[in-house]
Amino acid sequence: MSKKNCNFARQEGSSALCCMSFLSVMEIEKLISHKYPGREVLYLVDKALGVQLPDMLALTVSESIKTLATVQTIWDWLLDHHATRRTLLVCVGGGVITDLGGFAAATYRRGIDYINVPTTLLAMVDAAVGGKTGFDYRGLKNSIGVIREPLETIILPEWLQTLPDKDVLSGYAELIKTALLDNNVMDLTALLKDDLRNWEPYITQAVEVKKRIVAEDPTEQGVRKVLNLGHTIGHALEELSIHHSLNSSIPHGFAVMYGLVAELYLSVVLLGLDKQVLQQITHVMMENYGRPVCSCKDYDRLIELMHDDKKNEQEGQINFTLLRAVGEPVINQVVEESLIREALEYLFTL
Ligand SMILES: NC(=O)c1ccc[n+]([C@@H]2O[C@H](COP(=O)([O-])OP(=O)(O)OC[C@H]3O[C@@H](n4cnc5c(N)ncnc54)[C@H](O)[C@@H]3O)[C@@H](O)[C@H]2O)c1
Numbered sequence: 001m002s003k004k005n006c007n008f009a010r011q012e013g014s015s016a017l018c019c020m021s022f023l024s025v026m027e028i029e030k031l032i033s034h035k036y037p038g039r040e041v042l043y044l045v046d047k048a049l050g051v052q053l054p055d056m057l058a059l060t061v062s063e064s065i066k067t068l069a070t071v072q073t074i075w076d077w078l079l080d081h082h083a084t085r086r087t088l089l090v091c092v093g094g095g096v097i098t099d100l101g102g103f104a105a106a107t108y109r110r111g112i113d114y115i116n117v118p119t120t121l122l123a124m125v126d127a128a129v130g131g132k133t134g135f136d137y138r139g140l141k142n143s144i145g146v147i148r149e150p151l152e153t154i155i156l157p158e159w160l161q162t163l164p165d166k167d168v169l170s171g172y173a174e175l176i177k178t179a180l181l182d183n184n185v186m187d188l189t190a191l192l193k194d195d196l197r198n199w200e201p202y203i204t205q206a207v208e209v210k211k212r213i214v215a216e217d218p219t220e221q222g223v224r225k226v227l228n229l230g231h232t233i234g235h236a237l238e239e240l241s242i243h244h245s246l247n248s249s250i251p252h253g254f255a256v257m258y259g260l261v262a263e264l265y266l267s268v269v270l271l272g273l274d275k276q277v278l279q280q281i282t283h284v285m286m287e288n289y290g291r292p293v294c295s296c297k298d299y300d301r302l303i304e305l306m307h308d309d310k311k312n313e314q315e316g317q318i319n320f321t322l323l324r325a326v327g328e329p330v331i332n333q334v335v336e337e338s339l340i341r342e343a344l345e346y347l348f349t350l
């Protein structure tokens with residue numbers, strides 16, 4: 001994808017944003033009242049969407065609000081609205097809203113039903129599907145959470161018309177990850193060279209791949225770990241940028257893109273992945289995402305953060321999902337620190 005393609009059907013200005021949101025919300029309200037008659041419905045919404053609903057809590061969203069304090073705010077609001085176990089919580093927003101709302105719903109009164117209405121590409125193809133919910137704790141991504149499937153996920157690609165380029169790219173990284181995992185359903189070559197004005201086929205394909213993997217292993221005992229490709233180094237970079245020494249935070253999908261490049265490097269060295277795949281994805285990264293802002297002295301901190309990753313199975317070992325070939329992920333790969341440093345060096349000296 002070239003940079004110019006990010007501007008697909010984007011409407012500038014906040015009035016366009018409100019207009020689109022209004023249409024989508026009308027559709028959602030109609031759909032939900034039709035499908036769930038008689039249920040009390042409460043809406044948790046991203047404030048940036050500018051939507052107005054009678055029973056809603058609107059939050060100003062950034063990764064830094066994915067905290068216990070925000071979960072408490074949602075629990076308090078549910079209690080103030082006398083939400084019962086029959087109440088339906090509808091989460092309208094990107095991955096931050098669906099992760100937080102899903103967790104609050106999963107834990108309120110031992111669990112109430114919730115519905116996801118993702119409004120970012122990343123949430124449509126990944127975060128709002130598969131039931132992982134949670135929040136960041138002590139600087140560690142999603143370290144507290146539960147798996148609880150939403151009643152359903154309503155995907156309306158119209159929301160994407162107002163999504164900023166940065167967030168389009170963020171979702172695009174998760175699409176690339178999905179194509180690397182399953183090249184049958186999603187054609188990696190087509191994805192990389194396509195003019196991505198028409199998202200719908202890719203969204204459908206990515207959701208199909210994720211749903212199939214999650215259905216095989218809902219609690220991530222085995223095969224679901226493939227979805228973590230790019231996320232060991234990716235999460236460490238994201239955590240470093242949000243909670244530690246870096247000035248500006250790296251969006252989740254950007255961190256995944258950087259993580260993919262470094263972990264494909266590991267895959268070449270350890271599993272004999274074709275170097276061309278690494279070169280191709282490195283090229284996409286350099287063209288669209290730029291280099292991660294990080295200096296060599298951060299390597300120690302990054303490794304420390306990887307040691308704290310919830311995906312590790314044994315203390316002192318850093319666990320990766322790597323790739324033997326496109327469509328052939330391999331889980332539970334323990335990698336030596338010295339090689340991780342080499343992969344970071346590859347990423348940061350491009
Ligand atoms: N649960 C999972 O399986 C899973 C999977 C992947 C990622 N995640 C989580 O998802 C989060 C990232 O999700 P995200 O990228 O959606 O981030 P986000 O929710 O922060 O949204 C990104 C930005 O887009 C804005 N926005 C949302 N919808 C918009 C629209 N339609 N038009 C214009 N602007 C809009 C938001 O206000 C925000 O500024 C991370 O916290 C990540 O850990 C979870």
Ligand SMILES: [Zn+2]
Nearest residue numbers: 126174252256
């Ligand atoms: Zn992700």
